[in-house]
Every structure is written in structure tokens, then in C-alpha cells.
Amino acid sequence: MKAPAILETTLRDGSYVINFQFTASDTEVIAGELDRLGFPFIEVGHGIGLGASEAGMGQAAETDEGYMRAAAKAVKQARWGMFCIPGVAKLWHIDMAADYGMGFVRVGTNVTAVESSRPFIERAKKHGLFVSANFMKSYAMEPREFAQMARLTREYGSDVLCVVDSAGGMMTADVEAYFEAVREVTDIPLGFHGHNNLELAVANTLRAVELGAAVVDTSLQGLGRSAGNTPTEIFLMALQRKGVSVDIDPLAVMDVGETYVKPLIRRHGYDSVDIVSGYAQFHSSYMGLIREFSGKYRVDPRRLIMAVCAQDKVNAPRELVERMAQKLAEDSGEVYTARFGLDRYFGAEQDGQS
Numbered sequence: 001m002k003a004p005a006i007l008e009t010t011l012r013d014g015s016y017v018i019n020f021q022f023t024a025s026d027t028e029v030i031a032g033e034l035d036r037l038g039f040p041f042i043e044v045g046h047g048i049g050l051g052a053s054e055a056g057m058g059q060a061a062e063t064d065e066g067y068m069r070a071a072a073k074a075v076k077q078a079r080w081g082m083f084c085i086p087g088v089a090k091l092w093h094i095d096m097a098a099d100y101g102m103g104f105v106r107v108g109t110n111v112t113a114v115e116s117s118r119p120f121i122e123r124a125k126k127h128g129l130f131v132s133a134n135f136m137k138s139y140a141m142e143p144r145e146f147a148q149m150a151r152l153t154r155e156y157g158s159d160v161l162c163v164v165d166s167a168g169g170m171m172t173a174d175v176e177a178y179f180e181a182v183r184e185v186t187d188i189p190l191g192f193h194g195h196n197n198l199e200l201a202v203a204n205t206l207r208a209v210e211l212g213a214a215v216v217d218t219s220l221q222g223l224g225r226s227a228g229n230t231p232t233e234i235f236l237m238a239l240q241r242k243g244v245s246v247d248i249d250p251l252a253v254m255d256v257g258e259t260y261v262k263p264l265i266r267r268h269g270y271d272s273v274d275i276v277s278g279y280a281q282f283h284s285s286y287m288g289l290i291r292e293f294s295g296k297y298r299v300d301p302r303r304l305i306m307a308v309c310a311q312d313k314v315n316a317p318r319e320l321v322e323r324m325a326q327k328l329a330e331d332s333g334e335v336y337t338a339r340f341g342l343d344r345y346f347g348a349e350q351d352g353q354s
Contacts, residue, residue: 010223015045040079110135111149117153196222206239273305
């Protein structure tokens with residue numbers, strides 16, 4: 001096994017957990033620690049990415065430019081970068097970030113909307129940025145069709161294609177299927193971003209490494225949207241158990257995670273909504289609609305999630321969610337929906353996707 005480059009996403013994906021409230025000071029301190037520890041890629045900014053606060057998708061504690069200044073000040077060895085969803089971000093955001101010395105950008109689109117990424121990838125490459133094409137909800141497209149999208153993003157100029165388990169429901173066999181399908185049609189380097197709804201993020205990330213992943217995502221203490229991401233600390237130790245060294249001291253990483261991130265985690269035990277979201281492959285950014293209609297029609301939000309995903313794993317249109325809720329209500333008893341804590345899910349980035 002070849003050691004992968006670890007993209008540390010605590011300061012970006014982890015910001016969902018605190019309603020995007022990492023400050024510029026927080027960013028400077030934690031990014032500086034990650035840089036000192038030797039992580040080659042450090043992602044910062046609003047969880048939804050460039051332009052999200054301006055687009056009304058959750059007001060971050062700092063502006064995009066503020067995060068850029070903080071990262072540029074703190075990161076001396078690694079590349080720092082930000083997330084970019086076409087339709088939320090604008091091309092000028094790429095220009096501004098490049099002016100601040102950003103080293104990489106991740107252009108995220110639903111796997112069904114890859115074409116929208118082209119102008120952003122091309123603009124980033126003009127600035128000499130390292131570009132990762134993140135195919136959100138990778139599981140919503142069959143591997144062979146997914147591979148054709150991989151060829152497309154390679155043509156656009158992407159340096160790496162990231163397979164994204166947005167709902168945390170992929171199995172290791174699924175990771176294999178997507179990697180192998182891509183390998184049959186293009187030589188683009190592959191990455192993996194896993195969520196942990198079914199507690200498979202570490203196993204899936206390790207399998208991606210076994211399959212030759214060039215870049216994999218982790219976050220301190222697993223801090224991230226929904227059930228979180230692959231925990232950096234556990235992943236590093238698991239790599240060591242496999243005899244793979246990435247020249248990062250896992251004990252020092254644990255110290256940073258326990259000092260700066262563990263105090264932010266309020267959740268205890270396992271959340272049934274997260275588990276069902278992983279099983280059904282439901283993207284948590286639609287949780288606001290689940291909350292609205294499960295409450296209105298007094299139906300179990302978990303059953304509503306499963307019913308919606310049986311129809312569509314990419315989008316959750318308002319009409320579909322309400323229709324499924326109405327259907328479930330016909331056979332439903334009284335449900336106390338407040339116990340599910342659906343208000344803890346932040347973000348509406350999928351509103352910018354088709």
C-alpha cells in the first residue's frame with residue numbers, strides 16, 4: 001500500500017457541527033497546528049463553501065476573505081484550500097482565493113451535474129491551483145456511468161476525482177466498484193471522502209487506500225456534517241496497523257483533536273436519524289424539509305427519509321417530500337417528532353444543485 005495524501009477537513013466539513021461558527025482566530029490556530037503536524041492539504045471556510053453566506057445558506061462567523069487571510073497567515077508548508085459548489089460560488093471567488101495564495105480548490109457537484117463544474121475547474125487551473133472534482137452523492141449513479149463522468153472531469157482539467165459517500169451508507173464493495181470502473185476508462189488519480197453514518201468511514205477509507213487512492217479526507221475527532229467524517233486520529237492508527245506511514249505523529253494529532261475539537265462535540269451515543277440516513281443514502285442538507293413535513297403530517301421522520309430516498313437519492317424536492325409524508329400519514333399513529341432533534345442539521349447546499 002502506498003501512503004495517501006491526507007486532506008484534513010475539520011475546519012470546513014467540521015464547521016457544520018457548530019453552525020459554521022469557526023472564527024478567523026480558530027482557523028488560524030487549528031490550521032497552524034495541522035500545518036505543523038505535516039498534513040499536506042488543509043481545507044478551511046464555510047462548510048458549504050465559497051459564497052455560501054452571501055447566498056443565505058447559513059451565516060458563517062467569518063467572511064470567505066477572512067478565512068482566506070487566516071489560512072494564508074497560518075499555513076506555511078501545506079496547501080490550504082476551500083470548497084466550491086457551482087451555483088453557490090461565483091467564478092470571481094476563485095480569483096480572489098488565488099490572490100490570497102490558496103493552493104487547492106474542491107469543486108463539488110452532484111454526480112448528476114458534473115457539467116456545471118467545467119468553468120470553475122478551468123478558472124482554477126488558469127491560476128495554477130490543484131483541483132479536486134468532488135462528485136457528491138457518488139452512489140446515486142451506477143459505477144460504469146460514474147466512470148464516464150470521471151473521463152469528463154479529467155478532460156476539464158481536474159487533478160483528482162473524489163468519490164464522495166455523502167450519506168455515509170456505502171459499503172467497501174461499493175468503493176471497489178467505483179474505483180475499478182473509473183480505472184477501466186481513465187487514469188485520473190482518485191480520492192475518497194467518507195461520512196460515518198453506518199460507522200464504515202474508516203473501513204471504506206482504508207479500502208480506498210488499498211485501491212490506490214491518492215488523496216483521502218479525514219477530520220479531527222470525526223467532526224463533520226451529519227454523523228461526521230473519517231476520524232483523523234483513528235485513520236492514522238489504522239494505517240500504522242497496516243504498516244503504512246504518512247510521517248504524521250498520531251499522538252500529536254490526538255492532542256490537537258482533544259484540545260481544540262473534542263470540546264465542540266455534544267452528541268452522545270448513536271442517532272437513529274443519522275443511521276437511517278446512511279442506510280437510505282439521504283443527504284442531510286434536506287433535513288429541513290423532513291423536519292417540516294414529518295411535523296405537519298405527524299409521521300416518523302426516519303420512515304419519511306426512507307420513503308423519499310426510495311424515489312430519489314439525489315434530490316428531495318419539496319413536492320416529493322410532502323407527497324411521501326401524506327402517504328405515510330394514512331397509516332401512521334401519533335409521532336413525537338421533537339425527540340429526533342432535526343434542528344441540529346445545518347446547511348442547504350443542495351438548493352443550489354439541479
